Amino acid sequence: MPVEDNLPPQRLSRIVETAGAALTLTAATIAALAPAGAPAAPAPRPAPGRRAPETPYYIMFTSGSTGEPKGVVITHGCLEAFLNWMQVEQALPEGEVFLNQAPYSFDLSIMDTYLALVSGGTIVSVTRHDVAQPKQRHAAFARSGLTVWVSTPSFAQLCLVQRRFAPALLPRLHRFLFCGEMLPHGVAAQLLDRFPEAVVWNTYGPTEATVATTSIRIDREVLTRHSPLPIGYPMPGTRVTVVDEGGRELPSGERGEIVIAGPNVSPGYLRRPDLNARAFFALDGQRAYHTGDWGRLRDGLLFCEGRMDSQIKLHGHRVELGDIESNLRALPGIADAVVLPILWEGRPDALSAFVVMTERGTEPDFDLGNRLRDQLSRRLPVYMLPRQFSFLEKFPLNANGKADRKKLAENLA
Ligand code: AMP
Numbered sequence: 001m002p003v004e005d006n007l008p009p010q011r012l013s014r015i016v017e018t019a020g021a022a023l024t025l026t027a028a029t030i031a032a033l034a035p036a037g038a039p040a041a042p043a044p045r046p047a048p049g050r051r052a053p054e055t056p057y058y059i060m061f062t063s064g065s066t067g068e069p070k071g072v073v074i075t076h077g078c079l080e081a082f083l084n085w086m087q088v089e090q091a092l093p094e095g096e097v098f099l100n101q102a103p104y105s106f107d108l109s110i111m112d113t114y115l116a117l118v119s120g121g122t123i124v125s126v127t128r129h130d131v132a133q134p135k136q137r138h139a140a141f142a143r144s145g146l147t148v149w150v151s152t153p154s155f156a157q158l159c160l161v162q163r164r165f166a167p168a169l170l171p172r173l174h175r176f177l178f179c180g181e182m183l184p185h186g187v188a189a190q191l192l193d194r195f196p197e198a199v200v201w202n203t204y205g206p207t208e209a210t211v212a213t214t215s216i217r218i219d220r221e222v223l224t225r226h227s228p229l230p231i232g233y234p235m236p237g238t239r240v241t242v243v244d245e246g247g248r249e250l251p252s253g254e255r256g257e258i259v260i261a262g263p264n265v266s267p268g269y270l271r272r273p274d275l276n277a278r279a280f281f282a283l284d285g286q287r288a289y290h291t292g293d294w295g296r297l298r299d300g301l302l303f304c305e306g307r308m309d310s311q312i313k314l315h316g317h318r319v320e321l322g323d324i325e326s327n328l329r330a331l332p333g334i335a336d337a338v339v340l341p342i343l344w345e346g347r348p349d350a351l352s353a354f355v356v357m358t359e360r361g362t363e364p365d366f367d368l369g370n371r372l373r374d375q376l377s378r379r380l381p382v383y384m385l386p387r388q389f390s391f392l393e394k395f396p397l398n399a400n401g402k403a404d405r406k407k408l409a410e411n412l413a
Pocket of ligand 1: 179180205207208293
């Protein structure tokens with residue numbers, strides 16, 4: 001169960017408690033077990049034979065709408081189904097060098113790390129500093145020998161801003177694999193222009209269905225035919241359907257919820273029967289998952305059209321706005337809170353919090369906002385902290401008597 005070491009201690013210990021972990025390893029504990037310079041102990045040989053497919057293999061925690069992160073259990077069978085598919089589809093020879101950009105706590109890292117392990121490749125990790133600093137990033141790329149790029153589209157978009165991001169810097173790079181968020185048409189087009197020898201793949205899937213379930217190679221023809229880009233065809237052995245509110249399969253071309261059924265679907269969230277009953281079910285004898293994504297099939301090709309709920313992708317991070325709202329409401333002096341994304345070119349770029357205080361003192365809005373952000377930083381990771389705070393006496397209400405998010409969003413336009 002990989003967890004980010006820079007999470008606030010409170011959130012980290014809740015995750016560890018939920019998982020009931022018997023042992024935690026940190027860089028420091030590992031260093032203490034094997035002091036630098038000490039001869040390496042011989043690696044224990046794995047027991048012969050296969051693991052039962054139902055054996056849990058890893059658990060990834062993701063943002064949960066009630067403020068509690070939820071642990072997605074992935075079995076050995078799930079991982080095997082995903083890797084077998086990718087290995088055959090991508091036909092990767094031995095000796096590839098994969099980019100590892102996603103932290104290990106984000107399941108995109110499974111794509112690079114495990115594809116490298118099963119194909120006899122290498123991974124090259126970029127650090128947080130490399131991500132933030134172009135100069136350092138270019139130096140890392142220059143010595144990397146990268147051949148297969150694995151990242152969120154956001155990271156590639158960030159790299160494309162620099163002209164140096166080109167074959168002269170990465171001469172062996174021949175493949176881009178994207179997952180985790182919408183691949184903008186312009187990003188794919190720019191990559192094909194900049195790296196004419198490379199192929200670009202868009203893959204789609206939630207953590208709950210083991211990294212990715214659909215894929216498509218984005219070539220010039222796909223770019224000409226589709227905008228926005230499709231997310232692909234399902235992996236063999238997996239059924240992807242689009243259903244209406246009653247769970248009935250919709251005809252081709254109609255918009256509904258994307259449902260995934262197959263051996264790559266998780267058995268559920270750890271110790272959350274309440275959530276599992278809503279999200280997971282059985283379909284024709286296979287495990288199935290309600291993705292919460294709007295989608296549409298056209299001639300067997302799948303398109304993703306955004307979320308049905310208030311989960312967003314913020315610079316590649318999966319964030320439930322309800323997670324931030326619950327944590328805000330838990331702070332002293334807050335009566336109610338709504339968090340909305342601030343959009344840039346149609347995509348979430350930052351967060352804005354609307355807050356009703358139980359009592360409003362004389363503290364200026366700016367200072368109060370900073371104080372709340374500081375308090376929130378003890379509960380939430382940095383990327384989930386709102387940039388903007390607005391204080392209201394009460395929220396405008398919609399016809400259902402709930403805070404009118406649409407009206408509040410007008411303030412962000
Ligand atoms: P995560 O579990 O962090 O991988 O997030 C899964 C969600 O990210 C999906 O349910 C989609 O909403 C979104 N997503 C993942 N891949 C894509 C893609 N290729 N295109 C559009 N949205 C995507």
